[in-house]
Amino acid sequence: MDIFADFGERVRASIKALGWRAADGADLDLGRIVVEPPRDAAHGDLAVNAAMVLAKPMGRKPRDLAIELMGALAADPDIAETEVAGPGFLNLRLTPAAWGRFLARVLISGPAYGRGVVARGRVNVEYVSANPTGPMHVGHCRGAVVGDALANLLGFAGHEVTKEYYINDAGAQVDVLARSAFLRYREALGETIEIPEGLYPGDYLKPVGSRLAEIHGRGLIDLSEADWLPIVKPFTIDAMMAMIREDLAALNVVHDVFFSEKSLQAGPTGDRVAQAIAKLTADGLMYQGRLEPPKGQLPEDWEDREQTLFRSTAFGDDVDRPLMKSDGSYTYFASDIAYHLDKFERGFGEQIDIWGADHGGYVKRMQSAVKAISGGSARLEVLLCQLVKLFRAGEPVKMSKRSGDFVTLRDVVDEVGVDAVRFMMLFRKSDAPLDFDFQKVTEQSKDNPVFYVQYAHARTASVFAQAREALPGFDLGESGLAGAELDRLTDVGEIGLLKRIAQWPRVVEAAAEAREPHRIAFFLHDLASDLHGHWNRGKDLPQLRFVNVDDPLSSHARLAMVRAVAQVLASGLAILGVKAPDEMR
């Protein structure tokens, strides 16, 4: 179904039939031969680089080889024209009949068109993993969307994907959360409270305090912290996670697994963190030692001390890393190692984590750890998402996290809608910073790529509504459309759309391979642009309109093409988690 891969095979077969060999008589490496869409449409439908790649090993001139290959391919009935161009490109143009058969196959495949055909194995994508200390803020938004879209993309490309969320419910910050909730509890009981520096001031803890008061009455008020903490903490964490799940649902993000950090230390199989460290110790990767102080600015409270270190430098890290704090408790890194070991033991040799760019310094050590705990058989990839800068009509939006006065993810989704948020977060490479303007993303104009792409899909639906009225006799189902006289599609705009559609499988594959879901968004924008452009040509040239009562057979073929466009738009938008609407009123 991928015509580029298809013709790649035909080219390789022709080369074998020609009996080409390397200058020394050895077999040629045909792996570097690619068949791809030429940048310039004037160069035809497919460009073959075989002659240039093989010229050196064969000791011959690229243009001579291209001419020879051109002769061998001339017998292919699907090829209408061939030409040798530039430094030795062989350009191919397909016949309308070949394009028609391609389109028919796309329609028969339906929503499966572009889906990976080979199984690519299991992969675990961990994203969001926001601390359960409050509602999600905009900072979490990009990672959530990128992770979710990447997981969708990998699934579409043929991986078996698990979407996972790591709940940091074991550190000191959840104790702080519990204390903050306890204050709200006292407040709910009528006390006047003052929230000291360092506790979470947000109003979102008020309902938690009220519910604690409802459940426990004054029962907790005279307990010592050691006694109320085990009650208040899990209750509050559960409330925060419920809130976060609602936020995620509003963003159209759903995880398969929520994994608790706390469960690592107090799970049914004992202390998993200790077990992970024991494993590293058994492998000779732990030792007591001292670290050099960091170069550059020395931390004020630096103190040379012997500590429990993991030999991460043996796996590519810059320095060895401590796994125990001075008070004997585990560092966050220690828990994280145990967590990634758990993922490995659950069968995930492929792990992808989505982090904020401020965690960039953490990448190497975590990758080192994954290598260490898996004996080198597991791989961790980390995608770093750069910051999102918020604007309102060109003016930066000020935020103060300390006062609790930050923009929540919910604020953004409620204001601009989930589709606009998701699409805009994906309309940029994730390692480039992103400007997000509330004004612009809600504009309903071509300046707004979300609406531009969605409108293209709506337009296809509109064309079909028109067709059902104007051409009542036609079968507009997939098989009916596939049976139309598709070789009537010969206009440059029509072939252009088919060529764009033909790229879909390779775009999916390349985007999945590169872990770059933004490529899907850009592809959809291009496809939408092709459709809008061709649609508009029907104004000057009525004979090109999709629905034309004077030429029902061509109309039928064009509707088949429009259906294929709609299919690809819908598939792509589904990967991005954006709706493909039938109307935009």
Place this chain on the structure above:
RNA sequence: GGCCCCGUAGCUCAGGGGAUAGAGCGACAGCCUUCUAAGCUGUUGGUCGCAGGUUCGAAUCCUGCCGGGGUCGCCA
């Protein structure tokens, strides 16, 4: 100072071995008795940060600089 990311049109950014480097915005000029003008067409605009290297071919890969951002033992 070490490590990571970025540097492409006036602006925001795609392109990450292939031919004459693209899109949107901006600016300018057009297109509505016509399938949704929520749209389309054209014009304008570039020493791809700099210098070497690899290659038949480099914006793309490698090295070194320059500039911007992030980060740097017991925060998660």
